[in-house]
Amino acid sequence: MNNFEYRHGELYCEHVPVSRIAKELGTPCYVYSHATLVRHFKAYDSAFKNIPHIVAFAMKANSNLAILRLMAKEGSGADIVSGGELFRALTAGVPASKIIFAGVGKSADEIRDALKADILMFNIESSAEIHAINEVAASVGKKARIALRINPDVDPKTHPYISTGMKKSKFGIAADRALEEYKMASSLSHIDIVGVHAHIGSQLTDVTPFVDSLKKVVALIDTLKGQGINIRYLNIGGGLGITYDAEKPPLPQDLADAISPLVKDLGLTLVMEPGRVIVGNAGILVTKALYRKEGESKTFVIVDAAMNDLIRPSLYGAYHEIRPLDEAAGRRDKQQVDIVGPVCESGDFLAKDRLLATIQPGELLAVMSAGAYGFVMASNYNSRPRVPEVLIKDGEIHVIRARETYDDLIKGETIPAFLS
Numbered sequence: 001m002n003n004f005e006y007r008h009g010e011l012y013c014e015h016v017p018v019s020r021i022a023k024e025l026g027t028p029c030y031v032y033s034h035a036t037l038v039r040h041f042k043a044y045d046s047a048f049k050n051i052p053h054i055v056a057f058a059m060k061a062n063s064n065l066a067i068l069r070l071m072a073k074e075g076s077g078a079d080i081v082s083g084g085e086l087f088r089a090l091t092a093g094v095p096a097s098k099i100i101f102a103g104v105g106k107s108a109d110e111i112r113d114a115l116k117a118d119i120l121m122f123n124i125e126s127s128a129e130i131h132a133i134n135e136v137a138a139s140v141g142k143k144a145r146i147a148l149r150i151n152p153d154v155d156p157k158t159h160p161y162i163s164t165g166m167k168k169s170k171f172g173i174a175a176d177r178a179l180e181e182y183k184m185a186s187s188l189s190h191i192d193i194v195g196v197h198a199h200i201g202s203q204l205t206d207v208t209p210f211v212d213s214l215k216k217v218v219a220l221i222d223t224l225k226g227q228g229i230n231i232r233y234l235n236i237g238g239g240l241g242i243t244y245d246a247e248k249p250p251l252p253q254d255l256a257d258a259i260s261p262l263v264k265d266l267g268l269t270l271v272m273e274p275g276r277v278i279v280g281n282a283g284i285l286v287t288k289a290l291y292r293k294e295g296e297s298k299t300f301v302i303v304d305a306a307m308n309d310l311i312r313p314s315l316y317g318a319y320h321e322i323r324p325l326d327e328a329a330g331r332r333d334k335q336q337v338d339i340v341g342p343v344c345e346s347g348d349f350l351a352k353d354r355l356l357a358t359i360q361p362g363e364l365l366a367v368m369s370a371g372a373y374g375f376v377m378a379s380n381y382n383s384r385p386r387v388p389e390v391l392i393k394d395g396e397i398h399v400i401r402a403r404e405t406y407d408d409l410i411k412g413e414t415i416p417a418f419l420s
């Protein structure tokens with residue numbers, strides 16, 4: 001459920017007509033609903049209320065400072081994947097005691113910064129990384145709390161680019177090698193083993209892969225116990241899917257109901273890293289139709305947003321619903337069109353072969369479900385300034401990121417003297 005609905009014939013975000021936001025800020029722009037964000041976080045958090053747990057929002061899905069602060073105020077931690085994300089999380093006020101550092105390629109500098117900040121733990125992805133973290137920890141005189149990321153080899157049945165828990169994946173340590181790696185880690189002086197982690201993929205629309213993965217992880221925890229290695233945190237990752245089109249993903253409560261029997265008597269703290277399910281349907285990208293172009297075999301609607309603003313359609317062939325802001329426009333005769341942007345790439349599209357009510361130039365459109373992996377993947381390709389982000393709360397429009405200027409585009413660039 002989200003707070004983008006037609007009222008009085010036009011699309012609203014909470015109590016604000018989206019057309020008013022477009023008028024004040026121009027297009028394209030990202031619009032987020034405060035009420036939706038809070039509701040989604042609470043739904044997830046409260047689903048697990050009977051088990052000791054930490055929700056660490058996967059901030060790669062949306063790392064705007066205001067969104068992170070909002071999450072932190074609701075009690076969320078952060079799942080980070082870089083030094084830059086650590087900086088953002090701390091700046092936004094996420095407590096270090098709820099920050100978890102994941103990712104296959106942490107640099108020594110990033111590890112040092114995270115140790116100095118005293119984050120909750122590192123999710124380790126390889127044998128080499130265990131040694132690297134041990135060395136850095138020794139150099140700063142600290143013990144690094146760690147979990148090993150297990151690759152449970154289950155098929156999450158999602159897009160291959162966002163599937164992470166199968167044998168061929170670059171992520172995690174194979175389940176059958178985990179014991180050996182844990183034993184090795186336990187022999188290192190500056191490593192404190194605290195957890196087991198598994199994250200099998202994103203946009204999962206069934207609880208079965210979560211349960212299959214968890215069974216393997218629970219078996220491993222048992223084996224580790226037999227070896228005197230006591231685990232305190234069981235991290236099940238993120239990955240719960242959302243409705244973009246006609247998907248019927250499980251609710252957080254369904255996930256909680258499915259896994260609770262497996263974990264409730266283990267005496268562990270459950271850690272979860274949801275991203276998309278919290279922010280995905282809490283945001284839209286607003287764009288304006290510029291031109292209609294009748295091609296040889298297709299009709300194109302050219303809009304002012306492009307793949308540099310929202311790359312998911314180009315990158316994953318992802319589906320985003322497109323709605324006119326004017327409800328009546330949605331009742332016009334339907335026509336099959338491609339919605340494309342101004343970027344000079346054939347892969348620049350927001351929708352392909354989509355049957356949509358006829359769109360006229362000048363009309364405003366909402367690209368729905370754009371709150372996750374939207375703005376965070378934006379680039380300046382074609383020297384397009386990145387678009388603003390706004391947070392709507394009740395009747396108020398809060399700009400949480402200004403539109404970039406042309407000066408922003410050249411920030412940090414210099415022409416060497418020999419060229420002058």
Ligand SMILES: *Cc1c(COP(=O)(O)O)cnc(C)c1O
Nearest residue numbers: 058199202238239273274275276
């Ligand atoms: C991307 C990622 C997440 C979040 O995934 P969502 O599908 O957005 O919930 C959580 N944990 C790890 C390790 C990730 O890489």
